[in-house]
Amino acid sequence: MKTLKLTLLMLLAFVLCGFAKNPDPTDLKANFVKGNPEIKAISALTFGPENILFIGDATSAEVMAIDVSEEVSAQSGEVNLSKVDETLAMQMGTTADQIEITDMAVHPETKQIFLSVQHSSGNSMLFKLNGEKFMNVPLTDVMYSKQGLADAIAEDAEDRRGRPMRKWAISDIQYTDGKIMLTGLSNKEFGSTFRSMPFPFTEDQSYASLEIYHAAHGQYETHAPVKTFMPITLNGKPHVIASYTCTPLVVFPMDELKSGEHTKGKTVAELGNWNTPLDIIELQKDGERYVFMANSSRALMKFKVKDIESFNNYLTTKVEERSGTDGVPFIALPFVNVLQLDKVGDDAFVMLQRTSDGDLVLKSSGGRWL
């Protein structure tokens, strides 16, 4: 009897091991392990499916996928909080001038808001909003997988201690359809690279440089860093819509982004040179789709996706009025100094806004502006 029990146990163990070794390829978390992903700096955040939070870590040059299933809970009602930076700073043991909110992401199902915050000492923390309180999300004992940004950086020179001498500051990260996409800047040469990697992670990675037609300049322009972007379907085909530091809005067909090649994007709007785009999202209401873009020096902008789809006169000439705008029409909404923006469901958004009296507020809005 004992022998039979032992045999059954061994058989069970064998079957379990067999499952562990041959994970279901559709299981996004099959390669996850439990432990400390050793996050050094949270530069950018985005949610994927199945409660997976993607973190772009510029300091360790890695992308982490973290299972936050046990952390999320439903956020109900409108959000309207003031003194957000002071509250977070006090929890981090410092003052508001010593922290930076590096990104914000809203959980797509529960609508819970997550913020990444960097202390001036370099320590990063992740917070979630529970009701009206910010709670720390510990990241030292989680289910995760991660992937290094193995590409040009790894091939570059290293100093004697083996550290890469070039660094890549991640400016934005997005997930779509089994793919993680990142943009960023290098500390050694001027330019921007667009990267993508499959998820679940494999060793495959591609990076393409994006070439855009800069209408205000009247010529092709490669040396411009992408500040923010998102995947978008235009005329039934997957595209990337990206905005640059000098604010042209550019679209790239996804299937034209090829590793190691320049891709020429099509500028669909020139939004003025006095501005840096900060965040871009897509919303919809009553069958109409919109793109919202937050800016450093201009109000929150609203575009109709159908105007972008039907805009065939891609900008090829100089914008005559130097600080003027051109291309797809947009409406400026009455929200200025919006520093972070994300969608809350399909028809609402949440923003982190610096008000005219210096307060940093987190508030949700929606319907009436669509």
Place this chain on the structure above:
Amino acid sequence: MRLKFSKNIIFILGVCFVFCKANAQSSLVYKEGKVVCPKEHNKHSIKVYVGNLTISGISENQPSILGEIKGSTFTPLIPFGLGQTYTAVCGNDMTAFTIPLPDDYQMPHVIEIYPTDSVLPANLLKFYVRFNKPMATQAYKYVFLLDKAGKPIKRGVLKEIPELWNEDRTELCVWLEPGRIKQGLGPNEKLGPVMEASNGYTISISQDLRDAEGIKMPKNFTKDFKTSERDTIRPDYNKWQVIPPKADSFQPLTINFNEVMDHGSTLSLLSIQNANGEAIPGDWQEGKTAHSVIYRPAKPWEKGRHKIVVSSRVEDRAGNNLNRLFDQNLKTKKIVTEKENYFISFFID
């Protein structure tokens, strides 16, 4: 007499009260990065707040510092900052403490700004600030480009980008506003270029910039320089002079450029291979002059043919790389190549 005796008793009791209270307060103490609560208060949680507060100054919703409590000890998730004052509360005990700055503390300061030369092209694209120790983040708000009158140049330094630090945050890359440097762009035409030729400017790093432990620099750092004409020529590696080292030695290899090159890209985008295409491990460093870099090998040099692999992304001080100018009008003059690397051959004997 009786009155005097009573006064003495009151005085002694008063001293005792103060002393005993102080003793009671000191039982809740800051010790080596942690706050320790008296054992008899174990049933109470320890809360620590930023600043020197009184009980009445702590509101019900006042956020306390995140930390771990084990037994009677509180450890903050982010270490307490040097020179910062905090208030700890445990049961009825309350104490304020300031984290002392060690006597031998190494104060933060700027070691060097690259390019190191005092004459820079009017279309300088970026510079690098090297510090003696790891610094705090959010540094761009403390970096300024000043005109001759000492006034900060509006939109001179590009600040709305992710911070470009090196690995240990001892070197910061600072871009000047490219929209003002590139001819034809709105900022360039409306405000003019960031700098004009034949003028004087100052790079200023404010003393309010802190090190990673939260301590400010003792004083501002400034570097004065003059401007030359715009650099509108692509770097030409054919004009670089290579001084080979001797075989079987650790002598550095020297490259003398025909112009001052960009500090960051030259130190990170050059490499050396032997005749078989194998990389020679070693370390690029600044040379004796602003025009040169040296390569120190990790192993003695071997005799034979070698080559320097020059990435086309190597830039000069104006952001012109080996493939294209930073400010290239493609409509009028197309001088663009798309090579990934260039090679300079040399022999070691």
